[in-house]
Amino acid sequence: MGAASELVTLFYQRIFAYLRRLSGNDEDAADLTQKTFARTWQALASYQKRSSFSTWLHGIAHHVYLDWRRKRNVGDAQSDEWWEAQSDHSPTPFETTAERELAQQLYRWVDELDEEKKQTVHLHYYQNLSLNETAEVLGVAASTIKYRLREALAFLRSRSEAESRAERRIV
Amino acid sequence: MNDTTIEKTLFQAPKPSAPADLLKQIQAEIALPSAKTAPRAREWQNPLRRWFPAMAFGVLMLSCAIIMAVQANWATNLKVQNDVLRATTAELPKLREQHAALENAQANQDELVQLRKDNEELHQLRAEAAQLRNLPAQIEQLQNENKRLAAAPAASSNTASGAGFFADAQAEADRVKCVNNLKQIGLAMRIWAGDNNDKYPTSLVVMSNELSTTKILICPNDTARQPYASLGFQQFQDNMTSYKFTVQPDDENYPHCITARCPIHHNYLLADGSVQSVNPDKFREVQKDGRWYLQNIETGEPF
Numbered sequence: 030m031g032a033a034s035e036l037v038t039l040f041y042q043r044i045f046a047y048l049r050r051l052s053g054n055d056e057d058a059a060d061l062t063q064k065t066f067a068r069t070w071q072a073l074a075s076y077q078k079r080s081s082f083s084t085w086l087h088g089i090a091h092h093v094y095l096d097w098r099r100k101r102n103v104g105d106a107q108s109d110e111w112w113e114a115q116s117d118h119s120p121t122p123f124e125t126t127a128e129r130e131l132a133q134q135l136y137r138w139v140d141e142l143d144e145e146k147k148q149t150v151h152l153h154y155y156q157n158l159s160l161n162e163t164a165e166v167l168g169v170a171a172s173t174i175k176y177r178l179r180e181a182l183a184f185l186r187s188r189s190e191a192e193s194r195a196e197r198r199i200v
Numbered sequence: 201m202n203d204t205t206i207e208k209t210l211f212q213a214p215k216p217s218a219p220a221d222l223l224k225q226i227q228a229e230i231a232l233p234s235a236k237t238a239p240r241a242r243e244w245q246n247p248l249r250r251w252f253p254a255m256a257f258g259v260l261m262l263s264c265a266i267i268m269a270v271q272a273n274w275a276t277n278l279k280v281q282n283d284v285l286r287a288t289t290a291e292l293p294k295l296r297e298q299h300a301a302l303e304n305a306q307a308n309q310d311e312l313v314q315l316r317k318d319n320e321e322l323h324q325l326r327a328e329a330a331q332l333r334n335l336p337a338q339i340e341q342l343q344n345e346n347k348r349l350a351a352a353p354a355a356s357s358n359t360a361s362g363a364g365f366f367a368d369a370q371a372e373a374d375r376v377k378c379v380n381n382l383k384q385i386g387l388a389m390r391i392w393a394g395d396n397n398d399k400y401p402t403s404l405v406v407m408s409n410e411l412s413t414t415k416i417l418i419c420p421n422d423t424a425r426q427p428y429a430s431l432g433f434q435q436f437q438d439n440m441t442s443y444k445f446t447v448q449p450d451d452e453n454y455p456h457c458i459t460a461r462c463p464i465h466h467n468y469l470l471a472d473g474s475v476q477s478v479n480p481d482k483f484r485e486v487q488k489d490g491r492w493y494l495q496n497i498e499t500g501e502p503f
Contacts, residue, residue, distance in 0.1 A: 033230045041226055045218035059222050066226050074233055131201070132209045139210070154210035182203050189201040 037066060040083065044090050047156050051094050061097055065090045084162040087152065091166050131189075138188045142181055149177040374420040378465045379475050381416040382443065385460060386473040389447065399449040400459065400471075404441060408433040417441040421464045443469075446492050456502065457491040468494060476503065 044065055049058035068089050076085060139150050145167075152163045153174070164171040288295075388410035392401050401407040404417065411417070411433070418429040419442035428440040438445075447459035455472035462468075468476045478494060483503060486495045494503035 033232055034227050037226050037230070038223065041223055042215070042218055045222060046215045049216040049218075050213075055216075055219060058216075059219055059225075062218070062222060063226055063229060067229060067231070070231050070233070132212075135201075135206065135209050136213060150210065154207065155213045157211070182206055185206050186201065186203060189206070193201075 033070070036082070040086055041066070043083075043156060044086060047087065047090055047151065048094060050151060050155060052097070057097070061090070061093050064097075065093045068093060080162070080165050084158065084165050087156065087158060087162070088166045088168075091148070091152075134192065135185060135189070138185050139181070142184060146177045146181045146184075149174055150181050153178060371421075375465050375467070375477065377420045378462050379467050379477060381419065382460060382462065382467055382469040382475045383473075384416045385411070385443070386469045386475065389459065390473055393452060398452050400447050400451050402445075402447060402449060404438050404445070405433065405436070408436075417443065419443070419462050419464050447471075448491065451491070454491055457493055458485065461485075478503070 041062060045058055045062045048061040048065070049055065052058045052061060065086070069086060072089065076082075080088075139147060142150065148167060149163060152158045152166055153160065158166065160171050160174050164174045167174070388407055389400050391410045392407040393399055404411075414431055414433060414436045415429045417436070417440070418425050422442040425440065425442050428436065431440070442464070443460045443462055445460045446457075451457055451459055451471040455470065457471045458468050459471050460469040466478055466480050468478065470476065476494065482497055483494045484497050485492050487493075495501070496503070
């Protein structure tokens, strides 16, 4: 019981953050986090130690999120205010306001990606999972993850360039 | 914004902090599976899984040991057989000699059997030759007996001979032929009567159209009239026939009266078309009301 409590302490913040970014509100994220851990205890006997516990837990969270999304049929994009609030309240490495605004815009564009690429970006960049871990969580090959990330970066770059051109035109 | 900047920015995305009470809630809901139930499912698997590599290795080693033992056994057996064959090879010339002697003895045996068969055939042929020597004497005896038997019928001339038998048969055939002639004449008369108001013809020439040939008007035993049988109806006359006609036009009403008769065979054609072959010692002809009938001589009754 003590070990389980320690596991929760170690991972609940990361899982909540992952589910919060995907679900879009605190209540649903908290529920999904609870469900993730409840399902973790049920499936603990089948944990084969083929991957790290963190990866396995992210896999469960991913499936919990997919089930929730399938039932609720919720929209993809987060509201602009949320990202702004997060940037305002969280300690960020961005020093200038321009950099912070650019980062917020980038996060919004990530939410415009299709579901598979968005999941890949969330797990790899936001959750700091390696390519292999991301591939294991999503149940695809590592090469597929690389392809998706390349596509996502190309999309974000194109959006960024388009934005820069629009700003120059205004000036 | 290049890819490096984008990636760096994404890696530094803000991390939302969880609500304060979430940790307590999750910790309160920790429900680990009971210690008994979880391992139970794998209890029976664990020993197998744990010992499977060792068991597999053991089975492999045991199989190898068995195969080696079997091969060693085969090798020993082959060595023994090889030794036996080598020992036998040393005696090979002697065995060949024995084999040749055996084959020679076998050939002698076959020759002996053949000679015995030939001897038996020779004895059989001798017996047949002896029989054949006796045969001419038997033939001569049979010829003598044949001559004696052939001479015997000539000596007894009064006994029934083959010639007499054939003569009787010829006579009977002639009698039957005569009966047939009369039957055909009766049939012709009845046909003629059918065309002429049921009146019988009083002349043979009149009903010549109903008769097929003049031969039926001559009895086969009437040798004197045989030349007339070859005549046609144009040359034939009523007095040339062998049969005596007593027919009258209205004889159809008197079926038992005689219409024609053969004086040689005593065959009678009656008015009803039937032909009666009677014994003259028992029946005779009687005339009544101008017509002739057959009558039993002893009883006096009509035929």
